[in-house]
Amino acid sequence: MCATCGCDTDGNVTMHEPGHHHDHNDHHSHDHQKKVVAVEKDVLNENNLLAERNRGYFEAKNILALNLVSSPGSGKTSLLERTLKDMKGELEFAVIEGDQQTTNDADRIHATGTKVVQINTGKGCHLDAHMVLHAVQGMKPKNDSVLFIENVGNLVCPAMFDLGEKERVVIISVTEGDDKPLKYPDMFYSSTLCIINKTDLLPYVPFDIEKVKANAKKVNHKLEIIELSCTNGEGLQIWYDWLKSKVLAPETV
Amino acid sequence: MHELSIVMSIIDIAQQQAKSADAKTIDEIEIDIGCLSTVQMEAFDFAWEQAVKETILDNAIKKINRIKGKARCLDCDASFPLENIYDACPKCGQHLIDIVEGKELRVKSLIVS
Numbered sequence: 001m002c003a004t005c006g007c008d009t010d011g012n013v014t015m016h017e018p019g020h021h022h023d024h025n026d027h028h029s030h031d032h033q034k035k036v037v038a039v040e041k042d043v044l045n046e047n048n049l050l051a052e053r054n055r056g057y058f059e060a061k062n063i064l065a066l067n068l069v070s071s072p073g074s075g076k077t078s079l080l081e082r083t084l085k086d087m088k089g090e091l092e093f094a095v096i097e098g099d100q101q102t103t104n105d106a107d108r109i110h111a112t113g114t115k116v117v118q119i120n121t122g123k124g125c126h127l128d129a130h131m132v133l134h135a136v137q138g139m140k141p142k143n144d145s146v147l148f149i150e151n152v153g154n155l156v157c158p159a160m161f162d163l164g165e166k167e168r169v170v171i172i173s174v175t176e177g178d179d180k181p182l183k184y185p186d187m188f189y190s191s192t193l194c195i196i197n198k199t200d201l202l203p204y205v206p207f208d209i210e211k212v213k214a215n216a217k218k219v220n221h222k223l224e225i226i227e228l229s230c231t232n233g234e235g236l237q238i239w240y241d242w243l244k245s246k247v248l249a250p251e252t253v
Numbered sequence: 254m255h256e257l258s259i260v261m262s263i264i265d266i267a268q269q270q271a272k273s274a275d276a277k278t279i280d281e282i283e284i285d286i287g288c289l290s291t292v293q294m295e296a297f298d299f300a301w302e303q304a305v306k307e308t309i310l311d312n313a314i315k316k317i318n319r320i321k322g323k324a325r326c327l328d329c330d331a332s333f334p335l336e337n338i339y340d341a342c343p344k345c346g347q348h349l350i351d352i353v354e355g356k357e358l359r360v361k362s363l364i365v366s
Contacts, residue, residue, distance in 0.1 A: 033366060034365070034366045035274060035364070035365050036363070036365075037274050037363040038362050039270050039360040039361060040359060040362075041266050041360050043263055044259070044262060044358065045266070046262060046266075047262070124258075156255070157255035157291075160255055160259075160291050181339070185339055186338070189338050217348060218339040221348055
């Protein structure tokens with residue numbers, strides 16, 4: 001068999017690509033040659049380009065885009081609900097919700113009176129920059145606003161996909177293991193802020209908060225950490241101050 | 254299973270490159286995958302087998318270079334191999350490290366004809 005195109009001396013042809021036609025009447029006059037193509041291209045190049053496009057859009061409109069990532073059930077949506085209610089009138093918000101199925105989370109956000117778009121990924125385990133691009137085109141977030149992008153609950157896959165966000169916020173709750181940053185290092189490595197949620201439950205669970213902080217810092221020494229509880233409100237002010245500090249002052253002419 | 258998305262991106266890149274090189278087939282594809290990248294190789298191989306069917310990569314030889322993790326300590330400036338992202342500097346024990354190699358995920362080259 002010819003190693004170049006797979007054609008056989010007895011005339012049987014192995015097709016490599018639809019539309020790839022050889023003239024097999026003459027087996028011994030192959031004029032195509034092997035060629036090395038240096039590619040050197042990041043596999044996620046396409047996503048990264050779209051992410052940069054989103055980032056440029058956000059910067060031009062002075063929108064603070066935050067990518068919220070966590071395992072399912074850490075309290076991402078509850079934190080958003082509480083934040084949207086508490087900071088109403090102080091900052092302008094918009095939300096993109098990512099889930100495999102249902103509009104449950106978007107309904108909860110909608111109930112707070114905030115502009116929201118739900119992305120259902122179907123079987124997809126993460127949001128990508130392309131999905132966010134389309135969501136943003138549809139919702140048209142206002143200038144000088146904060147855009148929360150709540151990713152699919154998953155501590156693995158979303159780590160690889162830049163959405164064009166300014167900051168990536170990983171949320172962990174005290175009902176999870178304090179070794180989670182070591183078990184899922186990529187997410188903690190790629191995040192800029194870590195929120196430890198549900199601190200009101202600390203007396204009831206064997207969760208060592210100092211240990212989780214040390215573990216998170218082992219993975220990413222630059223990671224900022226905020227401890228809070230959406231239920232009793234403890235620590236929320238620190239989170240709100242963090243948000244306000246990140247919203248760039250609108251340019252004055 | 255983000256490995257499937259990764260394989261699909263590789264197929265897209267390969268198709269574009271083959272087209273611009275005016276190639277009919279891809280005989281070999283060389284991919285760098287760092288040991289500290291978020292790719293699980295079993296899942297990658299499984300996704301690959303399914304995804305390349307009836308694409309230009311169907312019969313291509315897949316050559317994977319696993320690039321080992323390497324870091325530099327920002328505290329004492331030592332360079333050392335890094336197996337896990339959370340490992341400390343073996344010289345000074347600090348975690349103030351900068352990952353130099355091991356996060357790669359790129360299509361390096363193709364052999365086309």
